Amino acid sequence: MDNITKMIVINSSKVLPSDVVIKLYESNADVMIKETCFGVMVSGERSVVDKLLSETRKIDPYGIFIKERGFAPGEPNRCRATRRGGARPGFHMLETEEKLLPQIAQGLRALDKGEIPPRKMKKKKLELEKLMEIIKNAEVS
Amino acid sequence: MKVFIYPTNSLILFDLVERFGHEPLAVMQEISKRVNTPGLDSPPMNITPEDPKIGLKYAAVEVPSGVRGRMALNGPLISKAEAAIIVRDPVVSFGCMGCARTNELVNFLIRAKKIPILDLDYPSNEEEAKEFVYKISQFLKSLGQEEKK
Numbered sequence: 415m416d417n418i419t420k421m422i423v424i425n426s427s428k429v430l431p432s433d434v435v436i437k438l439y440e441s442n443a444d445v446m447i448k449e450t451c452f453g454v455m456v457s458g459e460r461s462v463v464d465k466l467l468s469e470t471r472k473i474d475p476y477g478i479f480i481k482e483r484g485f486a487p488g489e490p491n492r493c494r495a496t497r498r499g500g501a502r503p504g505f506h507m508l509e510t511e512e513k514l515l516p517q518i519a520q521g522l523r524a525l526d527k528g529e530i531p532p533r534k535m536k537k538k539k540l541e542l543e544k545l546m547e548i549i550k551n552a553e554v555s
Numbered sequence: 556m557k558v559f560i561y562p563t564n565s566l567i568l569f570d571l572v573e574r575f576g577h578e579p580l581a582v583m584q585e586i587s588k589r590v591n592t593p594g595l596d597s598p599p600m601n602i603t604p605e606d607p608k609i610g611l612k613y614a615a616v617e618v619p620s621g622v623r624g625r626m627a628l629n630g631p632l633i634s635k636a637e638a639a640i641i642v643r644d645p646v647v648s649f650g651c652m653g654c655a656r657t658n659e660l661v662n663f664l665i666r667a668k669k670i671p672i673l674d675l676d677y678p679s680n681e682e683e684a685k686e687f688v689y690k691i692s693q694f695l696k697s698l699g700q701e702e703k704k
Contacts, residue, residue, distance in 0.1 A: 419587070479566055480570055481570060481581070481583070482579075482587070483587075484582075484585075485586070485587075486591075507562070507566070508566060510646060510647045511566045511567050511647075512566075514567060517684035518571075518684055520684055521681075521689070524685045524689075525689055525692055530689065531682065531686040
């Protein structure tokens with residue numbers, strides 16, 4: 415049996431971690447659920463967790479982000495409670511990427527609307543003649 | 556298709572690859588294999604003295620054992636990869652990701668593998684984010700078409 419843990423990171427104005435937890439309990443699936451400040455962690459058999467979370471994503475497709483986690487919830491070697499506090503390893507990555515989530519959500523909305531972002535003009539390098547001209551103009555006569 | 560992501564523990568990339576119907580290859584899967592096997596010799600990540608030896612497959616013996624130990628995690632993912640999404644110079648290259656030489660080696664190995672690669676930068680505003688998501692979706696769609704062929 416292949417057991418995995420997945421974490422749901424919620425960045426939504428409509429959904430709270432507690433709402434997601436209630437939905438997960440309602441499903442009656444054979445999984446372990448832990449509510450956290452950033453979302454929810456779900457641990458169980460791979461097929462069950464994958465199916466459950468793909469359904470959960472539908473609650474708010476632009477506000478729910480999911481990734482796998484190496485450690486099970488409450489793992490004593492990883493848990494801050496047994497490691498005397500401090501940032502959990504992996505926290506900094508999560509913190510940095512969480513700031514980008516509202517923008518990524520906008521990107522996903524735009525994609526679903528069929529918007530095609532305009533191609534960016536590549537910045538040209540400064541031509542030598544122009545540089546020479548700038549230097550010439552800057553020289554004190 | 557199995558898509559390698561870099562940064563290897565990225566939430567955004569993992570989510571987008573899975574959302575668009577492919578299998579992301581992330582370092583968490585390798586860690587999970589290590590910590591969920593019975594008998595934890597070296598907590599928290601169970602990187603034992605055996606791992607730098609496994610890393611010898613990817614880096615020479617004079618390379619620091621830290622690089623080789625990290626390669627024991629990243630190497631199997633690279634060998635499984637059928638495509639890759641790489642974010643250039645991620646700001647968060649610290650913590651478990653913090654070894655610059657490992658990051659260079661990972662980037663080199665993935666490029667040397669000659670598989671489809673998408674190079675991106677993390678978005679800093681909404682317009683860039685739209686482009687970021689659009690490029691990833693188009694890249695993953697094209698992989699799906701390649702697979703059908």
